[in-house]
Amino acid sequence: MPSATSSPIPGLSTSEKVCWWLTLVGGAAASAPFLFPATFAGWQGGQFALALVGLLVGLTAFICVFFFRRRRRVRDRLFDEAQLLVHWHYDAAEWRRFAEEDFLRERRMKWTLFWVLAVISLLIGGFFFVMDPRGGGPAVLVVLFGLCAFIALLIAVTTRVQRRHRVDRGGEVRIGAEGLWMSGELHVWQGWGARFEGCAAGAGTPPYVAFTYSTPAKGQRQVNTVRVPVPSGFEAEAAGVVERFRALAERR
Numbered sequence: 001m002p003s004a005t006s007s008p009i010p011g012l013s014t015s016e017k018v019c020w021w022l023t024l025v026g027g028a029a030a031s032a033p034f035l036f037p038a039t040f041a042g043w044q045g046g047q048f049a050l051a052l053v054g055l056l057v058g059l060t061a062f063i064c065v066f067f068f069r070r071r072r073r074v075r076d077r078l079f080d081e082a083q084l085l086v087h088w089h090y091d092a093a094e095w096r097r098f099a100e101e102d103f104l105r106e107r108r109m110k111w112t113l114f115w116v117l118a119v120i121s122l123l124i125g126g127f128f129f130v131m132d133p134r135g136g137g138p139a140v141l142v143v144l145f146g147l148c149a150f151i152a153l154l155i156a157v158t159t160r161v162q163r164r165h166r167v168d169r170g171g172e173v174r175i176g177a178e179g180l181w182m183s184g185e186l187h188v189w190q191g192w193g194a195r196f197e198g199c200a201a202g203a204g205t206p207p208y209v210a211f212t213y214s215t216p217a218k219g220q221r222q223v224n225t226v227r228v229p230v231p232s233g234f235e236a237e238a239a240g241v242v243e244r245f246r247a248l249a250e251r252r
Contacts, residue, residue, distance in 0.1 A: 016069055019065040023062045026057035026058025027058045029051065029054025030055040032051075074178045085176055089231065091138070094231065095167070098204075100167070103166075122148070122248075131249075169184050173228050173229075177248075182226065185226075196249055199211055203230075206229045207235070208230060210227050211245065
């Protein structure tokens with residue numbers, strides 16, 4: 001088995017640092033027109049647009065600081081062996097099988113959704129083209145076609161990057177009561193409106209445990225499912241994990 005990954009470096013995460021810098025920059029942009037009015041005298045009112053943008057950026061970044069702080073603290077607890085529920089390692093062949101299977105599954109799902117979106121977009125674009133061939137119809141069709149092409153490129157790139165990322169990092173999973181860490185991917189299902197929804201065992205090569213949680217998203221909830229492979233010889237421990245998290249979901 002590979003050796004355990006060392007605990008992450010304590011202190012602010014990269015995301016927190018970026019948010020703090022954006023908070024400072026936004027605050028400076030929002031206050032500068034009022035602190036140095038002579039400097040912005042020739043902006044003909046543009047300084048107030050700058051102040052508004054700076055205020056929005058600064059406030060948004062400041063709020064995000066606490067969101068990323070929550071994620072960092074969950075991650076830190078996942079690297080505390082005393083608070084872990086499960087800590088699994090995988091040999092290279094076992095992990096590669098899972099990464100390949102997961103890559104094919106996600107790619108198939110994403111391309112299915114893409115073709116649904118592409119057909120709808122092209123039908124809408126074709127309708128505008130037929131109804132207004134000499135006006136904005138062709139422009140609508142071109143924009144929708146370009147959007148579909150961009151999404152297709154994004155799917156192709158992100159799935160391959162995720163596949164390589166998982167294989168290169170090797171296989172390690174840490175599961176706690178608040179979330180899980182899987183070879184660099186952090187999933188958190190407590191705090192900031194996140195909610196644990198369920199846990200189920202699944203057959204595969206290797207078999208897996210699926211954790212489902214939801215997060216707030218534009219007036220509804222976005223459901224996320226992460227599959228965790230079960231190392232060979234740990235099937236009994238995996239069954240215990242499923243039962244524990246099912247009980248957690250029922251108490252919710």
